[in-house]
Amino acid sequence: MADIAPLQESIAELVHDGDVVAMEGFTALIPFAAAHEIIRQGRRDLTLVRMTPDLVFDQLIGAGCARRLIFSWGGNPGVGSLHRFRDAVEHGWPRALELEEHSHAGMANRYAAGASGLPFGVLRGYVGTDLPERTGSIKPIECPFTGERLTAVSALRPDVAIVHAQRADRDGNVQLWGITGVQKEAVLASSRSLVTVEEIVEELDPRPDAIVLPGWAVTRVSEVPEGARPSYALGYYDRDNDAYRAWDAISRDREAFGRWVDELVAAGSRA
């Protein structure tokens, strides 16, 4: 049964300097509030893992929390660049960022392998591209049955996975729906997990297409209403596309970004 605790306490206990931290949510249900708490608590040297770094990792990278990034697509969807990510890679500001770069299919299979307790995943992918030369976790493999040349990707086994969901009950059973992405795989691949939820309810009534993470497979649940803003939680609020557009100007400028971090920290932890 998952423990239910305030966000500040959950981050303090589950996320340590130097950890490998996966934060998933494919466009939807992105755990922004948890990331902001990591910034407030000043974690350092994290290896951040996420298919689509999005604004959430742009913020963590710009705030100096990350040493390394494992990812497959680092842009501001429909808007343009992630400027803090680019500044770190192109100019080493605020610190150099090591990259471990994959495709979406590769990352998805790495999570699935981690969740399955296997050392690697296998796919038809990457062949002919320059990615295997740059990324050590991509290797060719021969099918033992047909001899076909395939690609192996090493399993992801993060120290902690953080995801956001719509609801949990008091036993920490988590229910999420809409675009479910790789949240289930990320939680099951990781040693520890934190799920932030819109609300804790007495009973999880069935929802079409919802997946349920049983409480015994989750380490902690924290109730954080609107914890995915400016992304969205289907059934609760829509994606704030204007905030995604506005981020472009904030993130382009180191000083404007610095003021954004100062305001975030000054606002204090959420209850």
Place this chain on the structure above:
Amino acid sequence: MSAAVVTPDDRMTVAASRALRDGDVCFVGIGLPSTAANLARRTHAPGLVLVYESGCIGAKPTRLPLSIGDGELATTADAVVGVPEIFNYWLQPGRVDVGFLGAAQIDRFANINTTVIGGTYDAPKVRLPGAGGAPEIAASCREVIVIVRQSPRTFVEKVDFVTSVGYGTGRGDRERLGLPGRGPVKVITDLGVLEPDPDTCELTMTALHEGVSVDEAREATGWDLRIAPGVGATPAPSGEELAALRELAAA
């Protein structure tokens, strides 16, 4: 903008939408590909099946999504599946007819770069977003359509980084690499349409939009561009297409 003023981007989007057949299953990226695919669904291809990498299969958005994961895509889809499933069960076995890709750089043999430009990989001049779903879309869809604005910066002799394979170094490379799909069959730009030469797989200008000259196309290309004999003109966008495009943009 009034329907009377037809921009080069309009011609590009309309040409791309026409390349889709009714009933095709289409893997759609955000931006121009999504606009073109949604335009096709509203005009000549109402049975087009839109698949988004966020796991939305058969999405029928009423307005253009800003991201591949907008809620509208999930709530209008026939099915929503997880990301491992969309790539492993749906894309990889060849269930998708057409993959739509953009590019930051594309070369003579339609290889695509969306990773880094200039400098070295570790210290690039420009760090681009990276691969996303593109390498496996380029490998596994039955065919690929690239939609990209044509300029010497984008159309380069050789890409700085091969993120997604077109035809490698030429004819026969896809077979040697074991890539199941045909590869890029059309590159649709704001100037016209390029197609791979049947013998060499080199991208060749096969059609120009109204008012675009051969010289303009050559100047916008970073290699010695071949022009197909009897290069044609793309048919002008119809009033119906332009109206549907304006409606999409306004929604």
